[in-house]
Amino acid sequence: MLKIKRGTFLHVESELYAYHDTLREIVRIKNDLLQGKTSEDENVGGGKSNLPGDPTGRTAILLVSHKRLEQMMNVVDAIESVVSGLPDDRQKLIQLRYWTRPQTLTWDGIAAEIPAHRATVFRWRDGIITAIAARAGWR
Template sequence: MTKTTFKKLESEWYNYHHTLKEISKLREEIMNPYQEEEMNHEGGQSNLPGQPTERIATRLTTSKQLNYLNEIVDAVERVYNALPDNYKKVARLRYWNKNGKLKWEGIALETGMSERQARRWRNEIIQATGEVLGWR
């Protein structure tokens, strides 16, 4: 895995909760678009299905941004849920700590392992995420 890919995947772990909020906001925008968007002022036929439910379903399934964000969230969740509890603790402390990003020495103290071991586990977590996504 390239260094750039590793950093990108790690940033997705850091931004996991933000991404969940972004997905929710995007879904809301798709499901409740502005009224002006719904109206066809030019008088021609729209290429969207005539039924509002079908239009919403089409927008939800064809939104590249929504699909991409869902793919990222699904990968993070799949990897996290498959981790042993001690790996999960490292992931939570490193990426989802409410008090800010812990340094490796803090994670080592919290988990009772060496900094080197904690970093190795982080590498395995990020590598697994890349494999789930099919990134190299």
């Protein structure tokens, strides 16, 4: 198995914890862009805008060129593509550890709930995190 840096590992874990918040933020940004709300004034120095005059074309360009939205969608895509291909017991691990709020289970509790040995659960977690990092291009 490919080894990833500790910082990358922690980053992927934080993205897993924030997955549902990220989904909500993507919807919010898309809605803002579709309604014509932008957080930045794109014509600061005056002059003519380089965006199309028609609202549909302008919205399409904003959606495609919005960097933060693109990054969030890439993260969500990496998580979803890896998690959807996992067996049920590993999906349950992700659900119990990262997506259940409030988090009341320890690693031993999660292992008992699955059921699997604690070391097996850690091995699964490491493999899942590594796969998400690889899918996102964060090696």
